[in-house]
Amino acid sequence: MGVAGLAGCARGRPRLNVYNWSNYLAPDTVANFEREFGVRVRYATYESNEEMLAKVLGGNSGWDVVFPTHNRIQPMRQYGLLAPLDHARLPNLPNLEARFQSPPWDPRLEYCVPYMWGATGIAYNRSAAPAPAAWADLWSARFKGRLTMLDDPEEVLGACLLKLQLSYNSTDDASLRRAEHEAIAQKPLVRAYLNAEYRDQLVAGDILVAHSWATTAQQAIDAAPQLGFAYPAEGFPLYGDNAVVLRESGRAELAHEFINYLLRAPVAAAIVQTSRTATANGAAQALLPEALRRNTTLFPTAETLARGQWIGTMPSATQRLRDRMWTEIKSA
Amino acid sequence: MKTASGWERLRAWFLLPAWIWMAVLFAAPFAIVIVYSLLTRGAYGGVGLPWTIENYQRLADPLYLGIVLRSFVMAAATTAICLMLGFPLALFISRAGSRKNIYLQLVILPFWTSFLVRLYAWLFLLRDTGLINTALQHLGLIHDPLPLLYNDGAVLLGLVYGYLPFMVLPVYATLERLDPALVEAAADLGAKPWPTLLHVVLPLSAPGIRAGSILVFIPALGAYLTPDLLGGGRTVLIGNLVQNQFTTARDWPFGAALSVGLMALVGVLVLLMLRSEREGLV
C-alpha cells in the first residue's frame, strides 16, 4: 500500500528485517550499516521472548534476524526455526569474550552468536543504610512499602529459591512450594511487581529497594548517583541474548553481514555507551572509556561472577506448577 | 404482501456485510480458539497434540473462580460509576445546541493519544512522590504521602477513566433524540427539573443506558493493561490471567479455555438479559 512511497522508495536496495529487544542499539548503528552496505533495514523491537516467539513459531513471520535469550535457543532448534551459521561469513567472531566463544547453550556457536548478557540483582538507594547485599535482605521489615519485585514468575520464584540456598533452576516440587511460601510471606512488604516503572520510582525516591536487572539499575544510577546495585551473596541468575538467523529467511548472506557488523569492536562499544548493557564482545570492552570498563554493575569481577547461574530451560510439568504458583501468589 | 417481502429483501442485503465479516473474522478464529482449548501446550508456546479436556477441568478450581468473581465485581463497579459520571455529561452535550459536536469531540480528544501513555500520566499523578501527594504535602494537608496507587481504588479509577466515552456516546445518541417538547410539557404541568429528569428523561434514555452499560461492562471484564499498571501487579483479574497464559506462562490451551469459559458466562448473562426484556437490545 501507499506506505512504500512515504518510506523514501527504496526499490532496488536489498532489504533486511531485524527484530530485536528494545534499547539494544546506538542511535546510528542501523543507519551506518545501511549506508556502508547499501541496504535498507527494517528494525522493530519486542519486550519479551514470548512476543517474538509467537510471531516466529509460524515459520513465515518475515523476520531475518532475531535475538532470543539463551534458554530459548535449544527449543527453537527443536522446532526447526534456526538456520545454521556459516562461520566463514563471520570473521569477527574472535572478538567475542573467551567464555562466549563456547557458551554452554551452543558450545560450537553453530546457531547463535552471543550479543549482550546481564544479570538480576538488587538496586537500592544508599540512604537505606545498611545497603542490602543478599536476597534475604528483601524480606526485611524496614523496607515495607518501599520495595518492588520484578513482575516475572521465574525471577521472583528464583529469588526465593536462592534465598533458601536452593538452585535458581530447581524443578523439585517441594523446593518450589517452599519458595512460593516465601513469596507469599514477602507480599505484604512489596509495594508492587514492576518490570520497567521501578527505574523512575527509584530515581524519584518513591522506593528504596528494587529487584532489578543490572542494566536497568545502571540507567537509574546514571541519573541518580545515590543509587547502587548489589549482586546478592546467595547467587544470582545470568542471561545472554544471542543473534540468530531464522531458517525462513531468504537473505541469509545479508543476515550474516549484519551480525558480523554488530561484532565489530567499535560498533559494539558504541552500543554499550548508549544502552548501558554488558556486551559479550571482549574487543569492544577494551575500547570503552575507563569508567565504563571498570563499572562493576555492568561488568562484575570474576569473583562475583562465579556466584552467577545461567538460567536453564524448564520442563513442561514444572512450568505448569510455577504458573499456578504465580497465580496463587498474585491472588494472595 | 409486497411490503413485508420488500423489507425482508432489504434486511437480507443489509445484514450481509456483517454476516460475512463475523463469519470469516470472528467465527473462524473463535473455532480456532476452541480447537486450541482442547489441545495440549507446546513446550515453548503454541499448541500440540494430544487432545484433552483437562484445560476445562482446571477451570473448576476455586482459585480461578475467585478471580472471575473479583473481575465481575470490578467491572460492575466501573459500569455503575461510568453511568453516574457519564449520564449528566451526555445530558449536557445533548442540550448544548450548536456546540454539540465540539463537546462530543472533546470527550474523544484525549483518546487519540495512546492509552498506555495516559496511564503513565496517572502514575505520575498518583505516585507517592507524584503531583497530588506533593501538592497536598506542600499545602500542609497531609504529612505522609497517601497510598493512592497500586490498589483496587487506583484500578477502578483507571478503568472508569478508560471507559467513560463508551458510556457517554451511546447515552448521548439516545438523549439527542429526546424531544424537548416532552420536557416542556412536563414543566407546563408543573413538574420541577429533578422529577422531570427521573420520570421523563431517564426512562426515555433507557436504551442508551443499556447500550452504554454493555459497552463498558463487557470489555472491562477483559481489561488487563489498567489493572497491571495501576494495580502494580498485586492482583490478578481475568484479563491479566488470560494475558499471562499467552505470554509468560506459555499455556495457550489453558488461556483459550479461560476465554471460552468467560465468553460462555457472559453469553449466558446476555441471553438472560435479552429474554427478560420484551425487546432485545439488538
Added chain:
Amino acid sequence: MKRWLGLYAAAVYLFLHVPLVILAVFSFNSSRFTVWQGFSLTWYRAIFHDQQLAESAWNSVIIAVAATILSTIAGTLCAYGLWKRGATLLSGSLYLSLVTPEIVMGISLLALFQWSFRWLHWRLGLHTVILAHVAFSIAYVVIVIAARLRTFSPALEEAALDLGATEWQAFRYVTLPALLPGIVAAALLALTVSFDDYVITSMVAGVDSETLPMVIYAMARRGASPVINAISALIVVVFGALVLLSERVREA
C-alpha cells in the same frame, strides 16, 4: 439546573484532560525522568528526525480511517437490519466479539491468517490489520446505532411507503438522515478504538506495517521517554485544530 450541569461537565472534562496537561508539560522537560529539570525542546526535535515515527503515524491513520468507514457502513446496515427483525446468532456473535480478550482475538486471527496464507500466498500487512480492526469495531457501531433506533417509530417509514416510496427510499430519505448523529457518534467510537489498538494490531501486523501505538508502547515500556509525551502533545494539538477547523467549515 443548566448552570450546575455546565459546572459538572467542566469538572468531568478536567478529569478526562488532566493527564494530557501533564504529558504536555513534561514534553518540555530536559530530563528523561519524571523529575523536572528545565525547559527544553529536544524531544520535539527528536520526533522530526524519526522516520519510523512518521511512517507508523501514517499507517495508523490509514488503518483507522479505512476500518472506521468499513465498520460504520457494515455496522449501521446491520443494526438497521436487526431492528427490522432480530437474528440471534448474529447478535450473539457481536456480543461475544466484545468480551473476547484482545490477546485471544489477536492470537486466533494470527493463526487464521497464517493458515490461510499457505493457500493465498499473502503476507501479513496493513490489509490484515484493517480486516482485524473491522472485526472488533462492528459490535461497537451496531450497539450504538441500535440504541438510537430504539427511539424510532416504524410509523414514519410506513407513511413513506404509503406515499409510494420503495423500502430502500424510505430508509435512505427518512431513517438515515435521522440516524446521522448516532452514526457520527458510532464512527467516532470506532475510530478511537481502532487508532489506539495495540495488542491485536501487534499480532497481525506485518514487518512493514508498524502502527503508532506499537512504536509508542515499545518506547513507553522501555521507561516512558519524553519523546512519547511530545508525540502525544502534538497529536492533541493537531486533532484539536482539525476539530475546530471542521466546525468552522460546517458553520460557514
